[in-house]
Amino acid sequence: MKVAVIVFPGSNCDRDMYHVLSDVFKLESKLVWHTDLLPKDIDAIVLPGGFSYGDRLRAGVIAAHSPVISEVKKMAERGMPILGVCNGFQILVEAGLLPGALLKNTSLSFICKWTEIIVKNNKTPFTNKLKLNQRIPIAIANGEGRYYADDETLKQLKKNNQIVFTYAEEINGASMRIAGICNKEGNVVGMMPHPERSAEQIINPRNAKPASLIFESLQNTLGVTA
Amino acid sequence: MSLTPPEFGYLEKKIGRKPNPVELQIVAAEWSEHCSYKSSKKHLKILPREGKRVVSGPGYDSGVLDVGDGYVVTVHIESHNHPSAVEPYGGAATGVGGVIRDILSAGTRPIAILDGLRFGDIEKDTHARWLFKNAVRGIADYGNCLGVPTVGGEIEFDRCFTNYALVDVAAIGFGKKEKLIKNHADAGDCVVLIGGSTGRDGIGGSQFASDKLEAENRSAVQIPDPFIEKLVIEAILEARNQNCIKAMKDLGGGGLSCAISETADALSVGIELDVSLIHKREENMSPSELMVSESQERMLVITDQEKLSTLKRICEKFHVPYSVIGSVTNGSVMEVRLEKEVIARLPSEVVANAPLLDRLAIQPKYLENIKLTQKPSTPENLSETLMKMLANPNIASKQWVYTQYDHEVGIRTVIKPGSDASVLRLDNNKFLSVKIDGNSKHCYINPRQGAIGCFDEACRNVVCTGAVPIGMVDHLQFGNPEDPEVFWTFKESLEGITQYAKYFGIPCVGGKVSLYNQTNIGPIKPTPLIGVLGLIETKPLIPKKIQENDFVVLIGETKDELGGSEYYEYMHDTIGGKCPTVNMESSKANQEIVLELISQDLVKNAHDCSKGGLGVAVSEICIRNEIGCVISLDKIPAQKLRIDELLFTESHSRYLLTIDPKNIENAKSLLEKQGIAYRIIGKFSGSNIAFKDGNKRVISVRVDKAQERWLNSLGSLVSHG
Numbered sequence: 030m031k032v033a034v035i036v037f038p039g040s041n042c043d044r045d046m047y048h049v050l051s052d053v054f055k056l057e058s059k060l061v062w063h064t065d066l067l068p069k070d071i072d073a074i075v076l077p078g079g080f081s082y083g084d085r086l087r088a089g090v091i092a093a094h095s096p097v098i099s100e101v102k103k104m105a106e107r108g109m110p111i112l113g114v115c116n117g118f119q120i121l122v123e124a125g126l127l128p129g130a131l132l133k134n135t136s137l138s139f140i141c142k143w144t145e146i147i148v149k150n151n152k153t154p155f156t157n158k159l160k161l162n163q164r165i166p167i168a169i170a171n172g173e174g175r176y177y178a179d180d181e182t183l184k185q186l187k188k189n190n191q192i193v194f195t196y197a198e199e200i201n202g203a204s205m206r207i208a209g210i211c212n213k214e215g216n217v218v219g220m221m222p223h224p225e226r227s228a229e230q231i232i233n234p235r236n237a238k239p240a241s242l243i244f245e246s247l248q249n250t251l252g253v254t255a
Numbered sequence: 256m257s258l259t260p261p262e263f264g265y266l267e268k269k270i271g272r273k274p275n276p277v278e279l280q281i282v283a284a285e286w287s288e289h290c291s292y293k294s295s296k297k298h299l300k301i302l303p304r305e306g307k308r309v310v311s312g313p314g315y316d317s318g319v320l321d322v323g324d325g326y327v328v329t330v331h332i333e334s335h336n337h338p339s340a341v342e343p344y345g346g347a348a349t350g351v352g353g354v355i356r357d358i359l360s361a362g363t364r365p366i367a368i369l370d371g372l373r374f375g376d377i378e379k380d381t382h383a384r385w386l387f388k389n390a391v392r393g394i395a396d397y398g399n400c401l402g403v404p405t406v407g408g409e410i411e412f413d414r415c416f417t418n419y420a421l422v423d424v425a426a427i428g429f430g431k432k433e434k435l436i437k438n439h440a441d442a443g444d445c446v447v448l449i450g451g452s453t454g455r456d457g458i459g460g461s462q463f464a465s466d467k468l469e470a471e472n473r474s475a476v477q478i479p480d481p482f483i484e485k486l487v488i489e490a491i492l493e494a495r496n497q498n499c500i501k502a503m504k505d506l507g508g509g510g511l512s513c514a515i516s517e518t519a520d521a522l523s524v525g526i527e528l529d530v531s532l533i534h535k536r537e538e539n540m541s542p543s544e545l546m547v548s549e550s551q552e553r554m555l556v557i558t559d560q561e562k563l564s565t566l567k568r569i570c571e572k573f574h575v576p577y578s579v580i581g582s583v584t585n586g587s588v589m590e591v592r593l594e595k596e597v598i599a600r601l602p603s604e605v606v607a608n609a610p611l612l613d614r615l616a617i618q619p620k621y622l623e624n625i626k627l628t629q630k631p632s633t634p635e636n637l638s639e640t641l642m643k644m645l646a647n648p649n650i651a652s653k654q655w656v657y658t659q660y661d662h663e664v665g666i667r668t669v670i671k672p673g674s675d676a677s678v679l680r681l682d683n684n685k686f687l688s689v690k691i692d693g694n695s696k697h698c699y700i701n702p703r704q705g706a707i708g709c710f711d712e713a714c715r716n717v718v719c720t721g722a723v724p725i726g727m728v729d730h731l732q733f734g735n736p737e738d739p740e741v742f743w744t745f746k747e748s749l750e751g752i753t754q755y756a757k758y759f760g761i762p763c764v765g766g767k768v769s770l771y772n773q774t775n776i777g778p779i780k781p782t783p784l785i786g787v788l789g790l791i792e793t794k795p796l797i798p799k800k801i802q803e804n805d806f807v808v809l810i811g812e813t814k815d816e817l818g819g820s821e822y823y824e825y826m827h828d829t830i831g832g833k834c835p836t837v838n839m840e841s842s843k844a845n846q847e848i849v850l851e852l853i854s855q856d857l858v859k860n861a862h863d864c865s866k867g868g869l870g871v872a873v874s875e876i877c878i879r880n881e882i883g884c885v886i887s888l889d890k891i892p893a894q895k896l897r898i899d900e901l902l903f904t905e906s907h908s909r910y911l912l913t914i915d916p917k918n919i920e921n922a923k924s925l926l927e928k929q930g931i932a933y934r935i936i937g938k939f940s941g942s943n944i945a946f947k948d949g950n951k952r953v954i955s956v957r958v959d960k961a962q963e964r965w966l967n968s969l970g971s972l973v974s975h976g
Contacts, residue, residue: 038482038485038486038573038574039400039482039485039486041400041401041402041485041664042402042664044665045664045665045666048666049666062572064572078664079402080399080400080402080481080482080485082482083400083480083481083482083483083485084400085482138392138395138658138659139395139396139399139659139660139661140658140659141657141658141659141660141661141662141663142658168663170399170661170663170664172399223663225666226663226664226666229666231669231680232663232666232667232668232669232680234671
């Protein structure tokens with residue numbers, strides 16, 4: 030069992046994600062540089078946060094067109110659990126693995142703060158240990174984190190149970206306060222908030238248990254007992 | 256941008272001939288005040304630099320402190336004042352970039368940024384507001400992209416900064432002691448320039464920063480590119496892991512001229528280089544331009560022939576441009592060539608060591624006038640006064656600023672910005688507490704006591720998290736040193752800092768001097784900034800939720816020291832009065848008792864009493880905990896003071912502790928055993944912030960109203976243009 034954490038030039042939450050996966054949740058993980066081949070023996074993929082390619086052109090767009098993402102697409106089709114956090118979510122959207130777009134926050138500023146998200150789909154590989162409507166205290170940090178989709182797409186998202194997390198408060202102007210979504214199959218999840226910053230009590234000013242359930246869900250999915 | 260006639264004469268004598276124009280440019284860049292410290296260097300020697308945790312080595316651009324278990328913390332502080340006053344976004348951003356590279360130079364990973372920002376009166380001055388907003392955005396865009404959290408800082412607004420800006424950035428690094436760069440070189444080693452390309456930006460930046468700001472010299476301002484800096488960080492750290500770096504230096508003020516001459520001088524070697532080999536951003540740059548350009552995101556690395564190919568491979572992996580520009584030679588000469596032609600040949604020792612100056616220092620006349628200041632009268636409605644004080648941009652929450660900074664990345668931030676000091680977890684289960692403090696208002700009326708006060712305040716802040724101060728960095732910012740009155744204030748502040756550092760045994764592990772902070776309206780107020788690092792061996796004091804009937808304990812004496820207070824300046828427009836002074840002995844005793852009470856788990860919350868005095872400090876605790884209080888002013892250990900003076904004097908060495916009723920007896924007996932000046936001044940309860948004098952209520956404001964004012968006033972001020 031291995032979780033691949035893919036590192037692009039400019040990724041900056043890769044080491045944090047690696048620490049939480051491997052040191053806190055004992056999931057065997059590997060940092061994979063974007064030009065390297067994906068290891069054969071992986072069972073899950075995480076695209077971490079940061080500023081891949083310095084957010085040039087548009088957040089996530091350059092990374093989305095890199096060769097490693099075509100590999101990720103193949104794995105997505107095979108049903109492998111894939112999580113994109115923050116810039117990782119932006120990359121998944123730019124790559125067409127998830128619908129919609131991430132726009133500048135309505136404040137036009139970067140926002141780093143603690144908030145709460147609500148679980149709206151607890152069937153994904155990353156939420157199966159959470160209860161429906163459970164609240165998760167979590168850190169957000171982004172400038173282009175406002176989820177946007179047209180009405181038709183939003184209708185589809187709702188119908189297919191693709192809305193995974195919503196914000197408990199109005200935070201950045203996101204459509205339907207969406208904080209995270211999944212693909213139709215549910216194996217590819219993207220979220221703007223940072224679970225890896227929220228799953229250890231010492232750095233979480235509120236309660237770290239709910240966020241840690243995101244990682245325990247992955248353990249559960251991969252059949253690992255902590 | 257040139258040498259003074261005596262400097263020219265000195266140079267000519269040293270090299271035994273007339274310097275050619277390229278040589279002159281190189282020397283002028285390096286002998287600028289900014290690079291050479293020629294006015295201050297003689298005086299800086301008084302600072303204590305030794306300590307049991309201090310790790311020193313040749314050519315370190317940052318201070319290194321041993322935090323045990325084979326780990327070190329590095330720290331450095333810099334400013335980018337002139338550039339930020341002209342182009343706040345780029346100036347502030349490149350200020351972050353520069354200090355980060357100093358941390359990297361030691362071979363440590365940057366783990367935190369703190370920034371100290373100063374602007375004019377943003378309530379009235381829209382230009383000051385513009386500078387402020389854009390400097391914050393510059394820091395945010397740069398630091399956020401790097402993935403280095405901005406965990407704290409401080410902000411001050413004062414009319415002396417009109418048309419100007421002080422942007423100070425401190426950076427903290429962390430790493431294994433064994434991975435520190437040793438900084439040595441041998442003849443035949445390769446000199447490699449790694450990072451951004453060299454262009455015409457920042458030409459003469461160091462000289463620009465070494466003169467009064469009278470004209471906006473935009474070409475002297477550097478252009479930021481945080482993406483390339485991020486790649487440089489990762490490439491350098493990988494090169495360090497693979498032992499590819501024998502010596503390293505960041506390119507900052509003075510560009511290559513400074514980096515080459517200082518490296519050669521520090522390592523006692525010679526360096527020869529060919530400027531045609533430098534990777535450039537634009538065509539037809541002259542050799543002088545290449546030597547003094549301050550283009551950003553560049554590092555100078557010395558490696559040996561054997562490791563060169565590995566170093567190249569690492570740079571290629573991270574898409575970081577590089578060029579092998581020369582080699583290390585025997586001797587001590589820096590030789591600059593343009594292909595075959597030698598265009599400069601100078602002893603590096605001469606270039607790196609400008610002739611030092613003896614500046615005249617005379618006590619300023621204004622200090623006499625200030626003594627004559629009349630005490631303002633007591634306002635009628637003190638509740639209203641408190642509400643106004645809470646909305647004062649110098650006191651109000653800086654939430655609008657720090658929510659724009661990623662202060663969580665790196666997952667080390669245990670105590671977040673907006674608290675007294677920020678706390679980071681380290682890999683050896685210890686914690687690092689960090690804070691920077693300055694106070695131009697106090698330093699203006701008493702440069703010595705003001706500087707001591709900043710030092711004391713920074714120490715108090717880290718002590719409030721349960722940390723023992725282990726090191727400090729200072730940043731001394733003053734006007735034109737050629738003015739003897741300005742220079743006197745510099746010397747006074749420096750002596751004050753030295754006095755405090757020696758008494759408390761806190762070594763100075765780094766610092767910077769920034770002079771010529773002056774515009775057409777005159778010099779800035781003296782603004783020394785002190786950064787203190789504290790170490791927590793076991794666990795930090797993470798504030799616990801305050802409950803009804805918890806006690807408020809005030810430690811330390813409250814004195815008639817309202818000079819330079821926010822209350823005098825903001826409410827009464829009065830400059831002057833008596834500056835708060837620190838009694839070292841009682842300050843030390845207070846620090847120790849607070850640490851003792853925290854280590855015995857007797858304290859729920861510790862808060863430093865500083866800007867805005869007791870009135871503001873108590874309100875801040877109430878606001879954060881959404882609980883009211885009743886404070887008896889007549890119980891405060893103090894000289895005879897008026898009610899408004901008791902509330903708003905900024906006497907140092909005071910702490911506000913919140914103590915659970917079940918622990919109060921234990922706390923009292925400890926405090927009494929040590930003979931500490933303290934008093935239980937009230938309790939938390941209800942939903943009003945209330946102050947009483949005997950039975951008379953002198954202040955009563957609702958916590959939610961106070962919270963609204965304190966939290967939102969800065970944000971609403973800047974979002975309205």
